[in-house]
Amino acid sequence: MADSQTASLEPITAADGTPLKKKLAQALFRSRVRAVSLVVPLFAFVMASFVIPILALMWQGVYNDRFSSHMPNLTERLTMWDGLTEPNEKMYEALVADLKTARADRTIGRAATRVNQEFPGTRSLFTSTARKAKKLKPPFKESVIKANKKWNNIEVWQAMKITSQDLTPGFYATALDGRYTVDQGFVRQDENRQIYVKLFWRTMLISATVMGLCLLLGYPVAYLLATLPLRASNLLMIMVLLPFWTSLLVRTTAWIAILQSQGVINDLMVFVGITADDARFSLIYNMTGTIIAMTHILLPFMILPLYSVMKTIPPSYMRAARSLGATPTMAFIKVYMPQTIPGIGAGGLLVFILAIGYYITPALVGGQDGQLISNMIAYHMQKSLNWSLAAALGGILLAGVLVLYWAYDKVIGIDNMKLG
């Protein structure tokens, strides 16, 4: 004990006399600098093209200054207002002032759109009143209400108060079929206007179904790939990869040709007599179509991780199991399958995550009830131009994926995942 203590008092030195620890740190530092400088370009690229845009979009989901930037005076008044009492003359005055400038700047539409998102049907109220704003005389409360009596509705003002707050949970509330109100906080959306939660569930359901089908169809194929002699398995591999080399659009269009009610499959079934000519199956432009087409497209993402895991399992395990008395089925279930779990996990996760965000295929073959949440996000990005809502929907989707990933890590362990 005493010996080792005295020894540790004197630091060990390198050949040139510097303490060994310091020398080691220097050497490590240099190699670390080299390693970092190698990844910097990629890191910068990923930051600029992926992380920053995503963060910016996420930010849009909770931050929107359309109203406050175009209606500054009113925003100030609305902030002071408690949201429950009658709007006072000062607020009306600010409203008229802002409407006048907004009309002159031609920005009235933007502010109006923002309020319309919160309280549908108010867009024209803003534009029509703005047109008359120049002629409005004090007292503004009376003249404004005279110009359009909808201004007397306190809900309009409450909606404006909500939209005047730049930082708002409103979009997330909307994305979860709720509403953020001045007086009650979060409330549920009216029954007939709840769409998003249902859509999220449907997306999950379809993704899970696609994942299950991919596993069911892909597992035997991967097994064949891993066990067939080289020549046969190479041919099979080409067939598995062929869809990868075909454009997504071409493949989806092919499904349309095959699945439509006058398509190949229906013709065949009528011919064989499974169904009557006037009762053809609708296999496309609905959920069935989405599931069939997506399963086909995502199948390789299941097969490849499975294959890469199965290839590492030597045949001697199955032989050992059989020499120990297990029937081929038993040997497969008890010995082979458990060893493929990392592949099942990796393939399943990959397919599920890809399916959850799938967009083109459902848009083309999904019809009404085959649409996924991503189609709704695209709608809000491109048609309704409600980017904040799109960002909120996307944020929820991202959170869902992260939760899944976390759960996977807990249950199976990310280290066990084999992608190839």
Added chain:
Amino acid sequence: MVQANDPFVSFKGVQKSYDGETLVVKNLNLDIASGEFLTMLGPSGSGKTTCLMMLAGFETATHGDIELGGRPINNIPPHKRGIGMVFQNYALFPHMTVGENLAFPLKVRNMPTAEVEDKVRAVLDMVQMLAFIDRKPAQLSGGQQQRIALARALVFNPELVLMDEPLGALDKQLREHMQYEIKHIHENLGVTVVYVTHDQSEALTMSNRIAVFDDGIIQQLADPVTLYEKPENAFVAQFIGENNQMLGTVQSVSKNIATVKLEAGDVVKALAVNVGAVGSRTTLSVRPERCIVTAKKSAGTSSLDARIEELIYLGDHIRCRMSVAGDDQFIVKVPNTSGQLGLEIGALSQIGWKNDDCRALDFNEPV
């Protein structure tokens, strides 16, 4: 001990071809008695594993019958043959603990849980691995995995256990230790063991009988002593232990002693074991330890001129490389007795052997 009349395992005219063009196993006839430890020994690619796989049921014989306990088993699937097997890479199931691995063959036989537990513990105790029952195979050393693989092949009391180079992955010391243990277990349990190896010392240590394979044919099937002392052909003589080979032509044969003219011109006598008619070519084989280095010729022995090329002092004996009859790779082991220490590199001397110690075998072109 070996009862040839009621073999437990019997290969009858077995042939095997993988590609339909070449025979990997050519006309194999082999009887293995119950309780025997039989080793298949041979160079790489000689068809040992193939024979084992046919016996275990993972390969089908292209021709011929394999019988187990008197019944042909060609059409019985592997899991119904009840043969224990130790694989070269052990093939322990990586997702199961040691205990689960051992319980596997018992569970598939629907043994009651309590009994399974007892049996697993008993067999683990036998291989001294009871403390490792809850470990995964990946957490064991190679030698420990080997013991578990052995235990797993024995746990369901098979009458026949096959082992395909089970010690191939272990270092020399551990290997020798395990050889001893496997032999011990075999003696205690009385199971029949068919063992595959290409390590001849392993085969000599462990086996009751050894089948030397080459090119899909059993070259010689005998107990270790016979195999070493009385090899029947040049391949076996070469493969088992060290030997010096000389090529020559038979001049005459009388009373089992052949007179052979070596290619270098000398004439020697040898035991005629496997020679053709007078005038045919033959390979003479002498063990290095059966050669006698003398100063002059003596009666009753063959004798040749020799020159010492190299001396290696090995303590109990001296390994001496010599030029004899035009071959400078002739090895002689000289026992380290007091009279022998006068050897010197470059010295000329005589080398001889008793006629019985030099075996005239089939002609085998040296490679």
